[in-house]
Amino acid sequence: MRISRKPTGAKFFELFTEIGANIGGGVELLREFVQAPEADRVELAARMHALENAADDATHAIIEHLDRSFVTPFDREDIYRLAARLDDVVDHMDAAVDLATLYRVGExxxxxxxxxxxxCRAAQLxxxxxxxxxxxxxxTAYWVEVNQIENEADQVYRRLLSELFNGERDALEVMKLKDVVDQLEAAADAFEHVANAVHSIAVKEA
Amino acid sequence: MRISRKPTGAKFFELFTEIGANIGGGVELLREFVQAPEADRVELAARMHALENAADDATHAIIEHLDRSFVTPFDREDIYRLAARLDDVVDHMDAAVDLATLYRVGExxxxxxxxxxxxCRAAQLxxxxxxxxxxxxxxTAYWVEVNQIENEADQVYRRLLSELFNGERDALEVMKLKDVVDQLEAAADAFEHVANAVHSIAVKEA
Amino acid sequence: MRISRKPTGAKFFELFTEIGANIGGGVELLREFVQAPEADRVELAARMHALENAADDATHAIIEHLDRSFVTPFDREDIYRLAARLDDVVDHMDAAVDLATLYRVGExxxxxxxxxxxxCRAAQLxxxxxxxxxxxxxxTAYWVEVNQIENEADQVYRRLLSELFNGERDALEVMKLKDVVDQLEAAADAFEHVANAVHSIAVKEA
Known part of the structure; x- marks a missing residue:
């Protein structure tokens, strides 16, 4: 019989669950941003930034709780890494929205x-x-699915690049849009890194 | 007398050897691609992509074997990291070839x-x-040599950038070529990261 | 009572202190470079490159000392990671200066x-x-302050991007300047990663 990890880890699992919910909120905001008229972008970007600050606070709370905990459900460095990777997801979404607003990229x-x-699918998982x-x-199923989504995201990203460079846009416009698209691709990669951090914990526990 | 690591690690060493051979094949394909007429690029890129899929499968096999192994030749996380870094090498070579094809970059x-x-030299080592x-x-010699190659690659990369920006190409063409060249530079960095992962194992075992 | 870590770690702390001083020198050189007339850039870039070589040697000395040490003040991999992250800082400053010189970016x-x-503030801390x-x-105060500086650096970076793309520069010039600015932003991130590596050691020791 395996010894349950729940009692010692309850607070950690709660904090990670909170960050997971934060990320879900961030992705909804991102979808809204993508569909919104340009006039609404500044306000939506501000809301994304507030959410990014909340995610920072939650990450900080995990690290503080790590400092104070004698017993942890996993290796300290794995908890640390998972928190850092989750933070990356929000950072990239925030950067995408911020750059699109800053550059006034148009449609x-x-x-x-x-x-x-x-x-959004990666965030839900x-x-x-x-x-x-x-x-x-x-x-395991979560890890496999997020990896598949990252592969799909790669395909979409490559098609987007191909479209950006098809000659209809001038170079400065391409550079601006590419910065936005690159941040969203980095967010997809970051979800994969989160899944890899979880999988790496699972491998250690095997 | 040191206890041999071979019996417990045989399957891992076999799988890493297979990935090493895969990477060797990938580099040969890359050299062929670089010399090939544009008409052949789509087919060569497809072959590189098949090889990248094979590398993914081999990485997956290592992680599955890790899941099932009670005793491992090194720390689980080091095996995991080495596999991930090797995978990065192939990913960057595949991305370089794919982008060059997608962008129709010409010569x-x-x-x-x-x-x-x-x-190619880094792959052979x-x-x-x-x-x-x-x-x-x-x-140690392997690690030192790969680091030297990465330094050489840095120099070549900087000279290439200087050539790209010498004013003979328009901005969109520079952006496309830079994306390809950046991926090859990232592949050289990735070989160094592989060597660092090996060195980090050696340091722990010291 | 905590057992002092000083006797076993003296040589490591000495080497890390040396790298810290190196980085301080690098940042001074960077500030000089930024203010210098274009005619002086080649020489200043050469001095930065010499400093980057010295930093490589110091990193190598840490790893060699790690190879020879039976007892280490922290986990071997944490010493290794901290050395690697410090090396990144110098690499990015060297790349910024080198690219600005190579591209002849003008003012x-x-x-x-x-x-x-x-x-400079991050380097002093x-x-x-x-x-x-x-x-x-x-x-802890060091870690918190470096994180704040990185946040400030992010703001400065975004404003710089906005200025670069305001339409007064042609696309090739924007690309060149963006490469330089990106490397300095990466240096700020690298200082944060150094602080995170230190914090991660502190968390383990808690």
Missing amino acids: LPGGVAVQADLL TAAAMPRLAEPQEL | LPGGVAVQADLL TAAAMPRLAEPQEL | LPGGVAVQADLL TAAAMPRLAEPQEL
Whole structure:
């Protein structure tokens, strides 16, 4: 019989669940941003930034709790890494929204909405995985699916690049849009890194 | 007398050796691509992509074997990291070839062939090191040489950038070529990260 | 009573202190470069490159000492990681200076001097922290401040991007300046990663 990890880890699992929910909120905001008229972007970007600050606070709370905990459900460095990788997801979404606003990029290519949809699927899987961290071995399906989504996101990203460079846009416009699209691609990669951090915990516990 | 690591690690060393050979194949394909007429690029890129899929499968096999192994030749997380870093090498070579095809970049600057040659040397050293992972302390020369190659690659990369920006190309063409050249530079960095992962194992075993 | 970490770690703390001082020198050179007339850039870039070589040697000395040490003040991999992250800082400053020289970028936007000033503050905090690594728990203020500086650097970076793309520069010039500015932003991130590596050691020791 396995010894349950729940008692010692309850507070950690709670904090990770909170970050998972934060990320879910961030992705919804991102989808709204992508569809919104330009006039609404400044306000939506401000809301994303507030959410990024909240995610920073939650990450900080995990690290503080780590400082104070004598017993931890996993290796300290794995908790640390998972928190850092989750933070990366929000950072990239915030950067995408911020750059799109700063650069006044005008209408976004249709592929950006597809990127946002894929991030949404990854966020839902991640948010659902966080409350189940006590049994990391049972999260194999989550890890596999997020990896598949990242592969899909790669395809969408490459098609977007191809479209950006098709000669219809001038170079400065391409550079601006590419910065936005690159941040969303980095967010998809970051979801994969979160899943890898979870999987790496599962491998250690095997 | 040191206890041999071979019995417990045989399957791992076999799988890492297979990935090393894969990378060797990828680098050969890259050199062929760089020299090939544009008409052949789509087919060569498809072959690179098949090889990248094979590398993914081999990485997956290592992680599955890790899940099932009670005793491992090194720390689980080191095996995991080494597999991930090897995967990065193939990913960057695949991205370089894919972007060059997607962007229809035309003739590649001469420095790209030099980048491919340096990657080839790094790949040969890496492929030769993988079957010898059981004695990581004896791989110091490998680590030092890959670091030197990465330094050379840096120089070649900077000269290439200087050539790209010399005013003979328009901005969109520069952006496309820079994306390709950046991926090859990232592949050289990735070989260094592989060597660092091996060295980090050796340091722990010291 | 905690057992002092000083006797076993003396040589490591000495080497990290040396690297901290190196970084301080690098940042001074960077500020000089940013203010210097274009005619002086080649020579200043050569001095930065010499300093980067010295930093490589110091990193190598740490790793060699790690190879030879039976007892280490922290986990071997944490010493390794901290050395690697410190090396990244110098690499990014060297790349910024090298690219600015290579590209003959002309006058740098005013925000670049602000980037250099922020790097200077991060370097001073880092140099002051290195001799105190024996008590990582007392470096919380250092970690918090470097994180704040990185946030400020992010703001400065975004404003710089906005200025670069305001339509007064042609696309090739924007690309060149963006490469330089990106490397300085990466240096600020690298200081944060150094602080995170220190914090991660402190968390483990808690």
